[in-house]
Each structure stands twice: as structure tokens, then as C-alpha cells.
Amino acid sequence: MSIVEFLSSIVPFTQNELNDIQGHFKKESVPKNQILVHQGAICKTLYFMEQGMGRSFYTKENGKEITQWFFGVGKFMTSADSFFQQTPSLYNLEVLVDSVVFSISKEDMDQLFAKYHKMEKLGRLVTTEMLTKIVNKLNAIQFQTAKERYDYMLAEFPDIAHQVPLGYIASYLGMTQETLSRIRK
Amino acid sequence: MSIVEFLSSIVPFTQNELNDIQGHFKKESVPKNQILVHQGAICKTLYFMEQGMGRSFYTKENGKEITQWFFGVGKFMTSADSFFQQTPSLYNLEVLVDSVVFSISKEDMDQLFAKYHKMEKLGRLVTTEMLTKIVNKLNAIQFQTAKERYDYMLAEFPDIAHQVPLGYIASYLGMTQETLSRIRK
DNA sequence: GATTTCCTTTGACCTATATCAAAAAAGGGG
DNA sequence: CCCCTTTTTTGATATAGGTCAAAGGAAATC
Secondary structure (H helix, E strand, C coil): CCHHHHHHHHCCCCHHHHHHHHHCCEEEEECCCCEEECCCCECCEEEEEEECCEEEEEECCCCCEEEEEEECCCCEECCHHHHHHCCECCCEEEECCCEEEEEEEHHHHHHHHHHCHHHHHHHHHHHHHHHHHHHHHHHHHHHCCHHHHHHHHHHHCHHHHCCCCHHHHHHHCCCCHHHHHHHCC | CCHHHHHHHHCCCCHHHHHHHHHCCEEEEECCCCEEECCCCECCEEEEEEECCEEEEEECCCCCEEEEEEECCCCEECCHHHHHHCCECCCEEEECCCEEEEEEEHHHHHHHHHHCHHHHHHHHHHHHHHHHHHHHHHHHHHHCCHHHHHHHHHHHCHHHHCCCCHHHHHHHCCCCHHHHHHHCC
16 A cells, blocks of 8 residues: 555545655665664654554563564554654664555654645544554453453454564563463464 | 643644634533443543543443543543544543533534644644553553552552542552552552 | 441452473574 | 574463452441
8 A cells, every 4th residue: 555545545635735745755665674763762754654564662671572563554653652752762663574665754744744734634533543543452451361362463463463473462462472372272 | 721721732823713712612510420421322522621530431241340541630531532433432431520621522623623724733732642641551551560550640640549439540550459459558 | 426338458369371491393594 | 405593382380460258447428
């Protein structure tokens, strides 16, 4: 899914607007395992995942990695907090397979928000959708058994669930890899 | 904090705009324990808490109530999902003490979003802030001990933490009332 | 002020999941 | 195709927090 298709699917931009907006995005190929943003750095770029997949994760004091979110095709990938408030990112942003992304800087994005009311609306809608998803995850984590949480994962990220190491999923779901391994049977 | 003060603190509206916007909100006094939205109903109204406090909660099959969020002075109170997507609410919305709210309907809100680019921006910013807070709660729930979670609660809702029944807080934090009681010592 | 209802604490026991350790399986590069 | 690394599975043991039950306190109602 191209960024133009994505934008159009949410808010009805004119062709001219789409051209202008698209001009602010830069298409990039990113090789597997590349880190787009490091924990502690300020995230200056928003990415749209055209092809591939990624995750955000942080490293605990004990060195263990905790996956915080997965990003599939057709999603915006960023450390939302860090990008929008320009504060140090709590997470690393990593591409999990060879991917193609469209990137845009904070300044350009702000410009688009300011220029197009419709873009601001799109921003609001996308943020609302993200909010809903996080609430879903929260409910899963807080009130469901390990087994049910895995089912939630399969439902939320069907395409991703079978393509990443078990440990990534386990930490995303707030359980150990051993537990997840036992559950899958 | 009045709604006008709140709006102005986020986006610089003109006096005319503020007057127009304020005209769409209705001031209401709501008595303690009143339910503003019932689980399963579509939430048609957004509330701004001028005075008082509230919570969202749902009732599990076994009859137990789970608090999902607390709303203090100067916050918007709604079942975000239900309000923005007009889908059945997963939660009840309840006022915990005698309160004063400003209410606005979905239609009026959409009108304001459409009329004022700045309002759309405000919507985006408020949603982003909420997103950040939910992520914080998620981290607390997922990776912290019961003791640390209580500390998070005290930090996030200092004014509310000491004014509501222990059970409300316990379920919000994903633990039993007994556990929370033991922790507080 | 007494009574009833609600809220909080305490105690004994239990269970899901964590931890630690190691074996088994899968995958990738030369 | 083999070796080395990474990932997954399995086993044994430990523990935070849950569950159930009941006693104390507090506070609303009459």
C-alpha cells in the first residue's frame, strides 16, 4: 500500500494536495535489522511502512529487550511520544526485514498539519486509532491469561505473528519466552 | 479550570472563536455516583470535567467491576472509542463525587472540528496526550511490581488516589484489593 | 445513638507464571 | 554439507500475587 493510497483511504484529498503531500515524503529502502531511532535519541522522523515490518523495543537494565509494538504494512512507524513532543525516545525503532518506507521530518509534518486542515484531521484520526489499539493491548495484558494474550496477538498482528522470533512476541505480551513456548501447544 | 481556560492553554483561539466554541458546550451539575454512559450504549457526549472527578469501568461476567481510567479536573471524560467511532461503549462512565461538567454532542464536536482547523489541532494534541498516558499505564502494568504500580498511580492521579475506594484503585492497577491493602504498609 | 451497609484489613492456602539450566532444533555462511 | 550461532523446547524449582473466608472499622441511614 502506497502512502497516497493510505492517505486517500482516510480523508478525501484532491490530486493536487496528494501531490504536494507526497512530495514531502522520501522513499527509502531499509535493510533488515537496521535501527531507525535509538533509545534516548530524539525521534526526528515519521515513517510510513510501505513494505516490510518493524518493531519498537527497549533494553532493560538487565540487558533484556522488551518489544513494545509491531508495525506492519500500511502503518505509521515512530516513537510517537518522542516524535510529537520532541523528547528523548524511550524505545529503539528497528526494521525486522528488508523494508521500504516513506519518511518525513517533524518540520515537514508540522508544515503539512498547518497547511491542510484535512491533514490535521488525518493526524487526529490516526492517533485515535492508535489509542484504541493500545487500549486493546492494555486490556489483554491486564486481564487475560497468557494463552488469551497470545490469541490477542494473533488477531492483532496476524501477518507478523509467524514471522518474528518467539522472544519478541513473548516480551511484547509481557511473558517469558518459555511460557509462550509452552502455551503454543 | 473552565473549558475556555483549558482550550486557550493548548491552542491560541481568538475571543470570538472561544465564544462560539463555548456556546456549543452545556454546563451541567452531576450528582455523585451518576452514570453518564452505560456499558453497551453508544456514547453521544463528550464531557469536560470542570469540578469533581469520575471514572470509567466495566463489569466482568463474574460481576466484578474493573476501573479502566480516572478523570480529574481539567480533563475530557468520555469513552473515547465509543464517542469517536460511535460504537457501543465497553465502559460505564461514572461521576464519583458531585461534579460540574461541560458537555458537547458528537455532532457539535464534529462541527467544531470541521469549522476550525485549530479545533482539529486541539483534538489531535489532546488525543496524543492521552496516548502517552495510556502507554505509561501499560508500562506500569506490564513491567512493574504491585508496589511500583501503586507508586505510578500516586504520581499520575495524586489528587484522586486518596479520595476513592481502595477497590477502584486496585482494579485499575490490575491487582486485587487485598494485595493493594497489604502493599500500602 | 443504634443499626445496617459498605469498605478495609488480616490470615491460610493455592496457582499461574517466572527463573535457572540445559538439551534439542532450526537457520545461515562458508 | 557441515559448523556455528540463534532460536525454541523441556524440566525442575521458586514466588508474587490470587482466592476464599472472616473479622474489624467507618460511615451512611433511620
